[in-house]
Amino acid sequence: MLGRLPNFIDPHAFADKRRQLSGDIALNQFSRLSDVLSDDQGSVNIQLSFLKNRRLSLIQGDIQTELRVDCQSCLKIMTLPLAVSINLAVVESLAQAEKLASEYDPLIVNEKKISLINVIEDELLLAIPDFPRHEHLCLEPAKQTDVIETTTEPNNPFSILAQLKNTGDL
Ligand SMILES: [Zn+2]
Incomplete structure (x- = not known):
């Protein structure tokens, strides 16, 4: 479904093996994101590296896409380019998240495997401005x-x- 990208990832195992993931995911695979788009044509390019820093499992990389959303001024469709750099540290709890160095964003994981789509989708939803407008x-x-x-x-x-x-x- 995601081409050569896996649907689910085990972030700790991926970090142990220093795996890299790169490829494109169709925008229509992101159901929560699709709700805020004018249309879901297009794709998201991801370049992710999994690695360890001492005992921390990290996910670093870049997510790039061009979304089509309604401009909140004129309500016409506009293109919103997004380039998101991520530096996630995998933690199990909020308490653990609070102890992280400030350079990391916490990714709270309570299951062995997590949905790759969900991780990417969360990052994109955070990156979309509350009121996108034409420049x-x-x-x-x-x-x-x-x-x-x-x-x-x-x-x-x-x-x-x-x-x-x-x-x-x-
Ligand atoms: Zn506009």
């Missing part, structure tokens, strides 16, 4: 009033584009 001014704040609309700076291509798009939608 440009996609919505004229005072577009209802003719007076202010005429004062829009004509040399800003984004504001003109936004007006065109808004008009096209009416």
